[in-house]
Amino acid sequence: MSLATADASKTGGDPAGLIVRLMLRHDEVFRLPAVSRGIQVVSGLAWLTVAGENIFLGNGQRLWLVTAKGPALVSALGQTPLILEVLSDSASASPGMESMLKNLVPTQGCVC
Numbered sequence: 001m002s003l004a005t006a007d008a009s010k011t012g013g014d015p016a017g018l019i020v021r022l023m024l025r026h027d028e029v030f031r032l033p034a035v036s037r038g039i040q041v042v043s044g045l046a047w048l049t050v051a052g053e054n055i056f057l058g059n060g061q062r063l064w065l066v067t068a069k070g071p072a073l074v075s076a077l078g079q080t081p082l083i084l085e086v087l088s089d090s091a092s093a094s095p096g097m098e099s100m101l102k103n104l105v106p107t108q109g110c111v112c
Helices: 096-103
Strands: 002-005 016-024 026-032 038-045 044-050 053-057 063-064 073-076 084-091
Touching: 016 026, 016 073, 038 044, 053 063, 073 084
Parallel strands: none
Antiparallel strands: 002 016, 016 084, 026 073, 038 063, 038 084, 044 053, 044 073
16 A cells, blocks of 8 residues: 555645545555545545445545444455545544554455
8 A cells, every 4th residue: 555645735725635645456455544524536446335335436536424434444446556535624634644644554355
């Protein structure tokens, strides 16, 4: 997994702040941080499991997570790496987020 933090002020006036941009390979699973309010697929195909529901997103698609009903997991489908942006609303972004994200480790396997 590749990980890069981002400045929320550089999102072009979007109401959501960009927390992190990451890349997942086909054998990696990522648990979205609790402060996540949405995700956007930059490239590839994403498989999300949210509240027991499977959701598939492709290039340029965005999903807003309205309520937190347990963990949200995301993985890449196919052999093309998934590039994904994790979003938060501006109010929920915190200065400690960058240090928390540096300690995240992807899980090997699928979200089956």
